[in-house]
Amino acid sequence: MPTNAVNDIKSGVELLLSDSDCAGFINKLLNTAADIKNSSSRPNTDILGQFNTVLSQGGLVWGVPGESNPGGNLEGQNAQIALSSNFQFGRQFVENQYEAALSAIHETIHLVGSARAGQTGSAYWYGDVTLARAVDKMQGLKESPARSVLEASTYWSRALKDACTKPKNWK
Ligand SMILES: [Zn+2]
DSSP, X not given: OOHHHHHHXXXXXXXXXXXXXXXXXXHHHHHHHHHHTTOSSOOOOOHHHHHHHHHHTTXXXXXXXXXXXXXXXXXXXXXXXXXXXXXXOGGGHHHXXXXXXXXXXXXXXXXXXXXHHTOOTTOOSSOHHHHHHHHHHHTTOOOOXXXXXXXXHHHHHHHHHHHSOOOTTOO
C-alpha cells in the first residue's frame, strides 16, 4: 500500500478519534461488548494507540475483494488490517479517505478483542454479531432477531458512522 495512503488513513483516524462523541461511543461500545461476553477484564479502549500498534505489526494492506478484514492478532504481534479493494487510492482517494478511516477503526475494534481473548486467527473476541448486540444494548433496545455477520457488520458500522461524523474541515 502506498505510504502516502497509509499516512492519509492515519491522519483520518486521528482526526475522527479526536472527537469526543466518536471516542466516547467506541469506549462504551467496547465496554458493552465486554459485558456481553461476561469478561472480567476491561478492554483497551485506546483505539488510536491500538491502531498504531497494528501499524507497527502487520500494518495496513490493501486490495482484498469484498469487505475489509482484520487479520492476525495483537497478542501474536501480527495484527493486520486488510482494506477492501473497493477503496481507490491515488487521485480518487480524497473522496473515500473518510470511509477508509472508518473502516480502519472498525477493524481495529475487532483486533482489540483478539488481544484480550488470547485467541489467534479469525477467533475475534468482539465479532460483528457481538458488536451489533452491544449497539442494541447502548440504545436501550431489546436483542434483535438473529443477524447474519454481514447484517451485524452493516448495523454497527452505521452506528459508528453516526457517532464519528465526517468533520467539516475534512480535506
Ligand atoms: Zn466487522
